[in-house]
Amino acid sequence: MRSAWIRAALRALATRSPLALINGVIPPDACRVSEGIAYGRGPRQQLDIYMPWQAAGAPVVVFFYGGSWRSGARSDYRFVGDALASRGFVTAVADYSLYPQAAYPVFLQDCAQAVAWTAQHCAAYGGDPDRIYLVGHSAGAYNAAMIALDSRWLGAHGRSPRMLAGWAGMAGPYDFLPIETRAVRPVFHYPHTPVDSQPVLHAHAGAPPALLMAGSTDKIVDPRRNTDGLQQALSAAGAQVQAIRYRGLGHELLVGALARPLRWRAPVLEDLCTFLGSHQRQSQRKAQA
Structure with missing residues (x-):
């Protein structure tokens, strides 16, 4: 039975079929969930919050999914x-505006608003506003990187990336000019894509600690140019950064390995939680120094 379950989950990811299968194996009493919470007035400005049963002052994660900024829904990522x-994290899985209804930088403005909302309201859900992390996969990793590295987006809400305890990017595109993927070109106003839309250009010494995760067989986002490139830029700037490459994992399976049936493939969840549990907000560290 377990073998058939695993094979079916692998086929679902390999064919990019709906993620209902791996979401369907989540026990109904695994955690508490509050769904469809509005963080803004827009139709896609909503998030779901997953809470440990005993959450009280728990660390908080805001997760952004991928989909080339053209597709995706928070309900697909129940497994995250x-x-x-x-593992003890209060987790907000947020929707954000997608192309063609919105283009750069609207989805970043949405993501920043979701983070600001979470910082203001997470205590009501058992979360600690002094321990907020961003995590994203693919296009969502780009969103997380820009929110964490470029102060414009949180600054619009009277906040700063310095409020973040850290961020983790999974298979993120951080340096993709000129844009080669035709479907992505209009999202970033090609051929007039703003140069400062690239996360790699925003590496600086005061950036929140980063974990960059990638699969060795990723054929969608080149880990050498993107993951390795951002790691080098952050390290050269004096920021805290760690990178992990997972042998044999492709683009989708990197995030898929967080799901219960697929965790045996690689210690993605363990590595992510180890990182998330090892950092405090920079302002707290400085106050204690």
Whole structure:
């Protein structure tokens, strides 16, 4: 039975079929969930919050999914909320505006608003506003990187990336000019893509600690140019950064390995939670120095 379950989950990821299968194996009592919470007035400005049963002052994660900024829904990523809540993290999985209804930088403005909302309200859900992390996969990793590295987005809400305890990017595109993927070109106003839309250009010494994760067989986002490139830029700037490359994992399976049936493939969840549990907000560290 377990073998058939695993093979079916692998086929679902390999064919990019709906993620209902791996979401369907989540026990109904795994954690508490509050769904459809509005963080703004827009139709896609909503998030779901996954809470450990005993959450009280727990660290908080805001997760952004991928989909080339053209597709995706928070309901597809229940397995991410389940995975992190099972390890003690209050987790917000946020929707954001997508192309063609919105283009750069609207989705970054949405993501920043979701983070600001979470910082203001997470205590009501058992979260600690002094321990907020961003995590994203693919396009969502780009969103997380820009929110964490470029102060414009949180600054619009009277906040700063310095409020973050850290951020983790999974298979993120951080340096992709000129844009080669035709479907992505209009999202970033090609051929007039703003140069400062690239996370790699925002590396600086005061950036929140970063974990950059990638699969060795990723054929969608080149880990050498993107993950390795951002790691080098952050390290050269004097920022805290760690990178992990997972042998044999492709683009989708990197995030898929967070799901219960697929965790055996690689210690993605363990590595992510180790990172998330090892950092405090920079302002707290300085106050204690």
